[in-house]
Amino acid sequence: MVRASSVEIRKVNKFYGPFHALKDIDMSIEPGKVTCLIGPSGSGKSTLLRCVNFLEEYNSGEILIDGELIGYETAGGKKMSSRRLREMRRTIGMVFQQFNLWPHMTALQNVAEGLIRVRGMARAEAETRAADALEKVGLGDRMGNHPSRLSGGQQQRVAIARAIAMEPRLMLFDEPTSALDPELVGEVLTVMKALAAEGMTMVVVTHEMGFAAHVADQVAFMEQGELVAVDAPANILHHPEDPRIQSFLRTYHERNSF
Protein backbone atom coordinates (compact mmCIF):
# COMPACT_ATOMS: atom_id res chain seq x y z
CA MET A 1 0.00 0.00 0.00
CA VAL A 2 1.21 3.48 -0.82
CA ARG A 3 1.21 6.41 1.53
CA ALA A 4 -1.73 8.39 0.24
CA SER A 5 -2.58 12.07 0.60
CA SER A 6 -5.83 13.73 1.42
CA VAL A 7 -7.04 16.76 -0.53
CA GLU A 8 -9.25 19.46 0.89
CA ILE A 9 -10.65 22.09 -1.46
CA ARG A 10 -12.35 25.02 0.24
CA LYS A 11 -14.22 27.88 -1.42
CA VAL A 12 -11.84 27.98 -4.37
CA ASN A 13 -12.39 30.67 -6.97
CA LYS A 14 -10.51 31.19 -10.17
CA PHE A 15 -10.79 33.99 -12.70
CA TYR A 16 -9.38 34.32 -16.19
CA GLY A 17 -9.61 38.10 -16.49
CA PRO A 18 -13.29 38.81 -15.99
CA PHE A 19 -14.27 35.17 -16.66
CA HIS A 20 -15.25 33.27 -13.51
CA ALA A 21 -13.85 29.79 -14.22
CA LEU A 22 -14.24 28.21 -10.75
CA LYS A 23 -17.01 29.29 -8.42
CA ASP A 24 -16.69 28.54 -4.70
CA ILE A 25 -15.57 24.96 -5.17
CA ASP A 26 -15.70 22.77 -2.03
CA MET A 27 -14.57 19.17 -2.07
CA SER A 28 -12.97 16.65 0.27
CA ILE A 29 -10.91 13.75 -0.92
CA GLU A 30 -9.89 11.15 1.61
CA PRO A 31 -6.58 9.31 1.43
CA GLY A 32 -6.64 6.38 -0.95
CA LYS A 33 -9.92 7.36 -2.57
CA VAL A 34 -10.60 7.82 -6.27
CA THR A 35 -12.56 10.88 -7.35
CA CYS A 36 -13.78 11.25 -10.91
CA LEU A 37 -14.52 14.72 -12.25
CA ILE A 38 -17.11 14.78 -15.00
CA GLY A 39 -19.03 17.51 -16.78
CA PRO A 40 -19.46 19.20 -20.12
CA SER A 41 -16.58 20.78 -22.04
CA GLY A 42 -15.50 24.11 -20.61
CA SER A 43 -17.05 23.45 -17.21
CA GLY A 44 -13.70 23.92 -15.43
CA LYS A 45 -12.61 20.33 -14.77
CA SER A 46 -9.06 20.80 -16.04
CA THR A 47 -8.79 24.15 -14.34
CA LEU A 48 -9.75 22.67 -10.98
CA LEU A 49 -7.41 19.71 -11.41
CA ARG A 50 -4.54 22.02 -12.35
CA CYS A 51 -5.18 24.18 -9.30
CA VAL A 52 -4.52 21.14 -7.10
CA ASN A 53 -0.82 21.10 -8.05
CA PHE A 54 -0.83 24.86 -8.66
CA LEU A 55 -0.04 24.62 -12.35
CA GLU A 56 -2.95 27.03 -12.42
CA GLU A 57 -3.18 29.71 -9.74
CA TYR A 58 -6.46 29.96 -7.90
CA ASN A 59 -7.46 33.45 -6.75
CA SER A 60 -9.17 32.73 -3.46
CA GLY A 61 -10.02 29.88 -1.15
CA GLU A 62 -7.64 27.11 -0.10
CA ILE A 63 -6.43 23.80 -1.39
CA LEU A 64 -4.82 21.64 1.28
CA ILE A 65 -2.74 18.57 0.51
CA ASP A 66 -2.42 16.52 3.68
CA GLY A 67 -3.52 19.61 5.54
CA GLU A 68 -0.88 21.79 3.96
CA LEU A 69 -1.88 24.78 1.84
CA ILE A 70 -0.50 24.64 -1.70
CA GLY A 71 0.53 27.75 -3.64
CA TYR A 72 0.21 30.34 -0.88
CA GLU A 73 1.93 30.85 2.46
CA THR A 74 -1.39 31.59 4.11
CA ALA A 75 -4.90 31.59 2.72
CA GLY A 76 -5.27 34.82 0.76
CA GLY A 77 -1.65 35.67 1.58
CA LYS A 78 1.41 35.86 -0.58
CA LYS A 79 2.61 33.07 -2.82
CA MET A 80 4.74 30.34 -1.32
CA SER A 81 8.38 30.15 -2.39
CA SER A 82 8.98 28.32 -5.63
CA ARG A 83 11.28 25.92 -3.79
CA ARG A 84 8.55 24.97 -1.35
CA LEU A 85 6.07 24.59 -4.21
CA ARG A 86 8.49 22.25 -5.99
CA GLU A 87 8.79 20.17 -2.83
CA MET A 88 5.03 19.82 -2.62
CA ARG A 89 4.76 18.93 -6.29
CA ARG A 90 7.21 16.06 -5.86
CA THR A 91 4.52 14.09 -4.10
CA ILE A 92 1.80 14.91 -6.63
CA GLY A 93 1.92 13.07 -9.92
CA MET A 94 0.16 14.39 -13.00
CA VAL A 95 -0.84 12.69 -16.21
CA PHE A 96 -1.91 14.82 -19.16
CA GLN A 97 -4.28 14.25 -22.04
CA GLN A 98 -1.45 14.77 -24.55
CA PHE A 99 1.03 12.62 -22.54
CA ASN A 100 3.67 15.40 -22.67
CA LEU A 101 6.54 12.95 -22.83
CA TRP A 102 9.92 14.44 -23.68
CA PRO A 103 10.48 13.39 -27.29
CA HIS A 104 14.28 13.58 -27.21
CA MET A 105 14.53 10.98 -24.46
CA THR A 106 13.82 7.26 -24.45
CA ALA A 107 11.02 5.82 -22.32
CA LEU A 108 13.59 4.92 -19.66
CA GLN A 109 15.17 8.39 -19.70
CA ASN A 110 11.74 10.02 -19.48
CA VAL A 111 11.06 8.11 -16.29
CA ALA A 112 14.57 8.40 -14.83
CA GLU A 113 14.93 12.14 -15.48
CA GLY A 114 12.87 13.27 -12.50
CA LEU A 115 14.59 10.80 -10.19
CA ILE A 116 17.98 12.19 -11.21
CA ARG A 117 17.21 15.93 -11.46
CA VAL A 118 14.57 16.23 -8.75
CA ARG A 119 15.26 13.43 -6.31
CA GLY A 120 19.02 13.69 -6.82
CA MET A 121 19.51 9.98 -7.37
CA ALA A 122 22.57 8.52 -9.06
CA ARG A 123 21.90 7.55 -12.65
CA ALA A 124 22.27 3.80 -12.10
CA GLU A 125 19.85 3.74 -9.20
CA ALA A 126 17.42 6.01 -11.04
CA GLU A 127 17.45 3.75 -14.07
CA THR A 128 16.80 0.68 -11.98
CA ARG A 129 13.80 2.39 -10.41
CA ALA A 130 12.64 3.69 -13.76
CA ALA A 131 12.85 0.18 -15.20
CA ASP A 132 10.73 -1.11 -12.29
CA ALA A 133 8.11 1.56 -12.95
CA LEU A 134 8.03 0.70 -16.64
CA GLU A 135 7.69 -3.01 -15.82
CA LYS A 136 4.77 -2.13 -13.63
CA VAL A 137 2.89 -0.48 -16.49
CA GLY A 138 3.73 -3.40 -18.77
CA LEU A 139 6.47 -1.72 -20.80
CA GLY A 140 9.52 -3.65 -19.64
CA ASP A 141 10.31 -4.46 -23.26
CA ARG A 142 9.99 -0.90 -24.60
CA MET A 143 12.37 0.99 -22.33
CA GLY A 144 14.81 1.98 -25.07
CA ASN A 145 12.15 3.38 -27.40
CA HIS A 146 11.68 7.06 -28.00
CA PRO A 147 8.07 8.26 -27.62
CA SER A 148 7.68 8.58 -31.40
CA ARG A 149 8.22 4.82 -31.61
CA LEU A 150 5.43 4.03 -29.16
CA SER A 151 1.67 3.80 -29.62
CA GLY A 152 -0.53 6.35 -27.86
CA GLY A 153 -1.47 3.83 -25.20
CA GLN A 154 2.17 2.98 -24.59
CA GLN A 155 3.11 6.66 -24.43
CA GLN A 156 0.45 7.31 -21.85
CA ARG A 157 1.67 4.35 -19.81
CA VAL A 158 5.21 5.77 -19.93
CA ALA A 159 3.76 9.05 -18.68
CA ILE A 160 2.09 7.19 -15.79
CA ALA A 161 5.36 5.40 -15.04
CA ARG A 162 7.16 8.78 -15.04
CA ALA A 163 4.72 10.01 -12.42
CA ILE A 164 4.65 6.93 -10.18
CA ALA A 165 8.43 6.52 -10.22
CA MET A 166 8.51 9.72 -8.12
CA GLU A 167 6.49 7.83 -5.47
CA PRO A 168 3.63 10.31 -5.33
CA ARG A 169 0.92 10.19 -2.71
CA LEU A 170 -1.63 11.76 -5.01
CA MET A 171 -2.17 11.30 -8.74
CA LEU A 172 -3.97 13.76 -10.99
CA PHE A 173 -5.23 12.59 -14.38
CA ASP A 174 -6.57 15.03 -16.97
CA GLU A 175 -8.52 13.02 -19.53
CA PRO A 176 -5.77 10.41 -19.77
CA THR A 177 -7.55 8.38 -22.45
CA SER A 178 -9.20 11.11 -24.52
CA ALA A 179 -6.38 11.32 -27.07
CA LEU A 180 -6.27 7.57 -27.58
CA ASP A 181 -7.76 5.36 -30.26
CA PRO A 182 -10.64 3.38 -28.71
CA GLU A 183 -8.76 0.08 -28.80
CA LEU A 184 -5.91 1.57 -26.72
CA VAL A 185 -8.08 3.00 -23.93
CA GLY A 186 -8.34 -0.31 -22.08
CA GLU A 187 -4.61 -0.79 -21.45
CA VAL A 188 -4.34 2.64 -19.81
CA LEU A 189 -7.47 2.15 -17.70
CA THR A 190 -6.11 -1.21 -16.54
CA VAL A 191 -2.96 0.47 -15.24
CA MET A 192 -5.04 3.14 -13.52
CA LYS A 193 -7.26 0.52 -11.88
CA ALA A 194 -4.20 -1.27 -10.54
CA LEU A 195 -2.96 2.03 -9.10
CA ALA A 196 -6.33 2.65 -7.45
CA ALA A 197 -6.28 -0.86 -5.99
CA GLU A 198 -2.92 -0.09 -4.39
CA GLY A 199 -4.59 2.66 -2.44
CA MET A 200 -3.37 5.73 -4.33
CA THR A 201 -5.41 8.88 -3.94
CA MET A 202 -6.52 9.74 -7.46
CA VAL A 203 -8.39 12.62 -9.04
CA VAL A 204 -9.40 11.75 -12.57
CA VAL A 205 -11.02 14.04 -15.12
CA THR A 206 -12.64 11.62 -17.52
CA HIS A 207 -15.34 10.91 -20.03
CA GLU A 208 -15.05 7.18 -19.32
CA MET A 209 -18.28 6.66 -17.41
CA GLY A 210 -17.55 2.96 -17.03
CA PHE A 211 -14.33 3.76 -15.17
CA ALA A 212 -16.16 6.31 -13.03
CA ALA A 213 -18.91 3.83 -12.21
CA HIS A 214 -16.63 0.93 -11.31
CA VAL A 215 -13.50 2.48 -9.87
CA ALA A 216 -14.46 5.83 -8.36
CA ASP A 217 -15.35 6.22 -4.72
CA GLN A 218 -17.02 9.51 -5.52
CA VAL A 219 -17.99 11.32 -8.68
CA ALA A 220 -18.05 15.10 -8.93
CA PHE A 221 -20.14 16.79 -11.60
CA MET A 222 -19.16 20.28 -12.75
CA GLU A 223 -20.93 22.75 -14.95
CA GLN A 224 -20.04 26.35 -15.82
CA GLY A 225 -17.45 26.59 -13.10
CA GLU A 226 -19.72 25.23 -10.41
CA LEU A 227 -19.49 21.97 -8.55
CA VAL A 228 -23.06 20.78 -9.01
CA ALA A 229 -22.79 17.58 -6.98
CA VAL A 230 -20.30 15.21 -5.37
CA ASP A 231 -21.67 11.83 -4.46
CA ALA A 232 -21.30 8.08 -4.73
CA PRO A 233 -20.99 7.01 -8.39
CA ALA A 234 -24.44 5.38 -8.46
CA ASN A 235 -26.13 8.51 -7.18
CA ILE A 236 -24.57 10.62 -9.92
CA LEU A 237 -24.47 8.19 -12.80
CA HIS A 238 -27.57 6.07 -12.28
CA HIS A 239 -30.06 8.10 -10.25
CA PRO A 240 -29.09 11.74 -10.66
CA GLU A 241 -31.53 14.21 -9.19
CA ASP A 242 -30.13 17.37 -10.72
CA PRO A 243 -31.59 18.07 -14.17
CA ARG A 244 -28.18 19.34 -15.38
CA ILE A 245 -26.62 15.94 -14.67
CA GLN A 246 -29.57 14.16 -16.26
CA SER A 247 -29.21 16.18 -19.43
CA PHE A 248 -25.41 15.66 -19.52
CA LEU A 249 -25.83 11.90 -19.19
CA ARG A 250 -28.58 11.84 -21.81
CA THR A 251 -26.21 13.53 -24.29
CA TYR A 252 -23.48 11.09 -23.29
CA HIS A 253 -25.68 8.03 -23.81
CA GLU A 254 -27.00 9.31 -27.12
CA ARG A 255 -23.48 9.83 -28.40
CA ASN A 256 -22.36 6.41 -27.27
CA SER A 257 -25.31 4.36 -28.47
CA PHE A 258 -25.52 2.91 -31.91
Add this chain to the structure above:
Amino acid sequence: MFSWTTFGDSFIPLLWAARFTVLVSGLGILLGLVIGALICAAALSPMKPLRLFAALWVSFLRGVPLLVQLLLVYFLLPVIGINVPALVAAVVTVAICASAYISEIWRGAINALPRGQTEAAKAIGMAPLPQWTRIILPQAVTMSLPALINELILLVKASSLVSVVGIMEITRASQAQAATTFRPLEVYLAAACIYLAINLCLAGVGRWLEHRMAV
Protein backbone atom coordinates in the same frame (compact mmCIF):
# COMPACT_ATOMS: atom_id res chain seq x y z
CA MET B 1 37.73 32.53 -75.89
CA PHE B 2 37.41 31.10 -72.43
CA SER B 3 40.87 30.67 -70.92
CA TRP B 4 41.01 27.47 -68.90
CA THR B 5 44.51 28.36 -67.73
CA THR B 6 43.40 31.65 -66.18
CA PHE B 7 40.38 29.90 -64.69
CA GLY B 8 42.61 27.22 -63.17
CA ASP B 9 45.33 29.63 -62.03
CA SER B 10 42.77 31.87 -60.32
CA PHE B 11 42.07 29.20 -57.75
CA ILE B 12 45.46 29.65 -56.08
CA PRO B 13 45.04 33.28 -54.91
CA LEU B 14 41.31 32.88 -54.43
CA LEU B 15 41.62 29.80 -52.23
CA TRP B 16 44.25 31.63 -50.22
CA ALA B 17 41.81 34.55 -49.85
CA ALA B 18 39.09 32.10 -48.86
CA ARG B 19 40.72 31.86 -45.43
CA PHE B 20 39.30 35.29 -44.66
CA THR B 21 35.88 34.31 -45.92
CA VAL B 22 35.92 31.26 -43.69
CA LEU B 23 37.37 33.22 -40.79
CA VAL B 24 34.87 36.07 -40.99
CA SER B 25 31.81 33.86 -41.43
CA GLY B 26 33.04 31.15 -39.04
CA LEU B 27 33.99 33.48 -36.20
CA GLY B 28 30.98 35.60 -37.09
CA ILE B 29 28.57 32.73 -36.54
CA LEU B 30 30.32 31.50 -33.38
CA LEU B 31 30.32 34.92 -31.77
CA GLY B 32 26.84 35.48 -33.22
CA LEU B 33 25.58 32.35 -31.46
CA VAL B 34 26.84 33.65 -28.13
CA ILE B 35 25.44 37.16 -28.55
CA GLY B 36 22.28 35.72 -30.09
CA ALA B 37 21.76 33.53 -27.03
CA LEU B 38 22.09 36.55 -24.74
CA ILE B 39 19.68 38.61 -26.85
CA CYS B 40 17.26 35.70 -26.95
CA ALA B 41 17.46 35.40 -23.16
CA ALA B 42 16.73 39.12 -22.89
CA ALA B 43 13.80 38.79 -25.29
CA LEU B 44 12.30 36.00 -23.17
CA SER B 45 13.08 37.62 -19.84
CA PRO B 46 10.29 38.72 -17.53
CA MET B 47 11.96 42.13 -17.24
CA LYS B 48 10.47 44.68 -19.58
CA PRO B 49 13.59 46.85 -20.15
CA LEU B 50 15.51 43.77 -21.26
CA ARG B 51 12.75 42.77 -23.65
CA LEU B 52 12.67 46.29 -25.03
CA PHE B 53 16.44 46.26 -25.52
CA ALA B 54 16.25 42.94 -27.37
CA ALA B 55 13.44 44.20 -29.57
CA LEU B 56 15.41 47.33 -30.49
CA TRP B 57 18.57 45.32 -31.11
CA VAL B 58 16.79 42.94 -33.45
CA SER B 59 14.83 45.55 -35.37
CA PHE B 60 17.82 47.86 -35.87
CA LEU B 61 20.19 45.14 -37.01
CA ARG B 62 17.65 43.54 -39.29
CA GLY B 63 16.55 46.87 -40.68
CA VAL B 64 19.95 48.26 -41.68
CA PRO B 65 21.96 46.54 -44.47
CA LEU B 66 25.12 44.80 -43.32
CA LEU B 67 27.12 46.86 -45.81
CA VAL B 68 25.99 50.08 -44.13
CA GLN B 69 26.66 48.59 -40.68
CA LEU B 70 30.21 47.70 -41.73
CA LEU B 71 30.88 51.19 -43.04
CA LEU B 72 29.35 52.75 -39.94
CA VAL B 73 31.55 50.70 -37.63
CA TYR B 74 34.63 51.23 -39.77
CA PHE B 75 34.30 55.01 -39.75
CA LEU B 76 32.80 55.30 -36.27
CA LEU B 77 35.47 53.44 -34.32
CA PRO B 78 38.36 55.89 -35.04
CA VAL B 79 36.05 58.80 -34.18
CA ILE B 80 35.37 57.40 -30.70
CA GLY B 81 39.06 56.60 -30.33
CA ILE B 82 38.99 52.84 -30.74
CA ASN B 83 41.74 51.51 -32.91
CA VAL B 84 41.25 47.90 -33.93
CA PRO B 85 42.35 46.07 -37.06
CA ALA B 86 39.78 46.08 -39.85
CA LEU B 87 39.47 42.29 -39.57
CA VAL B 88 38.40 42.47 -35.92
CA ALA B 89 35.90 45.21 -36.66
CA ALA B 90 34.53 43.18 -39.55
CA VAL B 91 34.15 39.96 -37.55
CA VAL B 92 32.43 41.76 -34.68
CA THR B 93 30.07 43.60 -37.00
CA VAL B 94 29.15 40.43 -38.85
CA ALA B 95 28.62 38.63 -35.52
CA ILE B 96 26.41 41.38 -34.15
CA CYS B 97 24.36 41.41 -37.31
CA ALA B 98 24.03 37.61 -37.24
CA SER B 99 23.07 37.69 -33.56
CA ALA B 100 19.83 39.47 -34.44
CA TYR B 101 18.77 36.68 -36.77
CA ILE B 102 20.06 33.92 -34.51
CA SER B 103 18.20 35.24 -31.47
CA GLU B 104 15.01 35.24 -33.52
CA ILE B 105 15.68 31.69 -34.70
CA TRP B 106 16.09 30.54 -31.10
CA ARG B 107 13.16 32.51 -29.79
CA GLY B 108 11.01 30.93 -32.48
CA ALA B 109 12.24 27.43 -31.65
CA ILE B 110 11.68 27.90 -27.91
CA ASN B 111 8.22 29.34 -28.41
CA ALA B 112 7.34 26.50 -30.76
CA LEU B 113 7.77 23.95 -27.95
CA PRO B 114 4.38 22.84 -26.64
CA ARG B 115 3.62 24.24 -23.18
CA GLY B 116 3.06 20.70 -21.96
CA GLN B 117 6.79 20.02 -22.20
CA THR B 118 7.63 22.33 -19.31
CA GLU B 119 4.38 21.62 -17.50
CA ALA B 120 5.36 17.96 -17.29
CA ALA B 121 8.68 19.04 -15.79
CA LYS B 122 7.06 21.46 -13.33
CA ALA B 123 4.54 18.83 -12.30
CA ILE B 124 7.27 16.54 -10.99
CA GLY B 125 8.91 19.43 -9.16
CA MET B 126 11.77 20.16 -11.54
CA ALA B 127 13.61 23.44 -10.94
CA PRO B 128 13.88 26.06 -13.69
CA LEU B 129 17.55 25.38 -14.52
CA PRO B 130 17.15 21.69 -15.41
CA GLN B 131 13.92 22.58 -17.20
CA TRP B 132 16.07 24.70 -19.50
CA THR B 133 19.12 22.49 -19.82
CA ARG B 134 17.36 19.14 -20.03
CA ILE B 135 13.98 19.81 -21.62
CA ILE B 136 13.80 23.13 -23.48
CA LEU B 137 17.25 23.77 -24.92
CA PRO B 138 18.04 20.29 -26.26
CA GLN B 139 14.81 20.36 -28.24
CA ALA B 140 15.08 24.00 -29.30
CA VAL B 141 18.68 23.60 -30.49
CA THR B 142 17.80 20.54 -32.55
CA MET B 143 14.79 22.27 -33.99
CA SER B 144 16.84 25.37 -34.89
CA LEU B 145 19.71 23.55 -36.64
CA PRO B 146 18.39 23.78 -40.19
CA ALA B 147 17.75 27.50 -39.76
CA LEU B 148 21.21 28.02 -38.21
CA ILE B 149 22.95 26.25 -41.10
CA ASN B 150 20.92 28.40 -43.44
CA GLU B 151 22.08 31.48 -41.54
CA LEU B 152 25.70 30.33 -41.80
CA ILE B 153 25.35 29.93 -45.58
CA LEU B 154 23.93 33.45 -45.78
CA LEU B 155 26.90 34.68 -43.75
CA VAL B 156 29.44 33.06 -46.07
CA LYS B 157 27.85 34.97 -48.92
CA ALA B 158 27.45 38.16 -46.91
CA SER B 159 31.13 38.01 -45.92
CA SER B 160 31.91 39.33 -49.42
CA LEU B 161 30.73 42.67 -48.06
CA VAL B 162 33.68 42.96 -45.67
CA SER B 163 35.78 43.68 -48.75
CA VAL B 164 34.61 47.30 -48.35
CA VAL B 165 36.77 47.67 -45.26
CA GLY B 166 39.75 46.32 -47.13
CA ILE B 167 39.79 42.65 -46.21
CA MET B 168 41.18 40.46 -48.96
CA GLU B 169 38.52 37.74 -48.92
CA ILE B 170 37.35 35.84 -51.99
CA THR B 171 35.35 38.60 -53.62
CA ARG B 172 37.95 41.31 -53.14
CA ALA B 173 40.72 38.97 -54.25
CA SER B 174 38.84 38.14 -57.43
CA GLN B 175 38.37 41.83 -58.20
CA ALA B 176 42.11 42.29 -57.90
CA GLN B 177 42.79 39.17 -59.92
CA ALA B 178 40.35 40.24 -62.63
CA ALA B 179 42.06 43.60 -62.89
CA THR B 180 45.52 42.12 -63.38
CA THR B 181 44.56 39.28 -65.76
CA PHE B 182 41.93 41.21 -67.73
CA ARG B 183 39.95 37.98 -67.59
CA PRO B 184 37.02 38.79 -65.28
CA LEU B 185 34.78 35.98 -66.50
CA GLU B 186 37.27 33.21 -65.69
CA VAL B 187 38.19 34.74 -62.34
CA TYR B 188 34.63 35.32 -61.14
CA LEU B 189 33.64 31.86 -62.30
CA ALA B 190 36.43 30.44 -60.16
CA ALA B 191 35.19 32.57 -57.24
CA ALA B 192 31.66 31.25 -57.77
CA CYS B 193 32.99 27.69 -57.70
CA ILE B 194 34.70 28.26 -54.37
CA TYR B 195 31.62 29.84 -52.75
CA LEU B 196 29.48 27.04 -54.08
CA ALA B 197 31.85 24.36 -52.80
CA ILE B 198 31.91 25.89 -49.30
CA ASN B 199 28.14 26.20 -49.14
CA LEU B 200 27.46 22.74 -50.54
CA CYS B 201 29.68 21.36 -47.80
CA LEU B 202 27.75 23.32 -45.19
CA ALA B 203 24.42 22.17 -46.57
CA GLY B 204 25.71 18.60 -46.46
CA VAL B 205 26.81 18.98 -42.84
CA GLY B 206 23.38 20.44 -42.08
CA ARG B 207 21.56 17.49 -43.59
CA TRP B 208 23.82 15.07 -41.76
CA LEU B 209 23.19 16.81 -38.44
CA GLU B 210 19.46 16.90 -39.00
CA HIS B 211 19.44 13.24 -39.84
CA ARG B 212 21.56 12.36 -36.82
CA MET B 213 19.49 14.34 -34.37
CA ALA B 214 16.10 13.23 -35.65
CA VAL B 215 14.43 10.69 -33.40
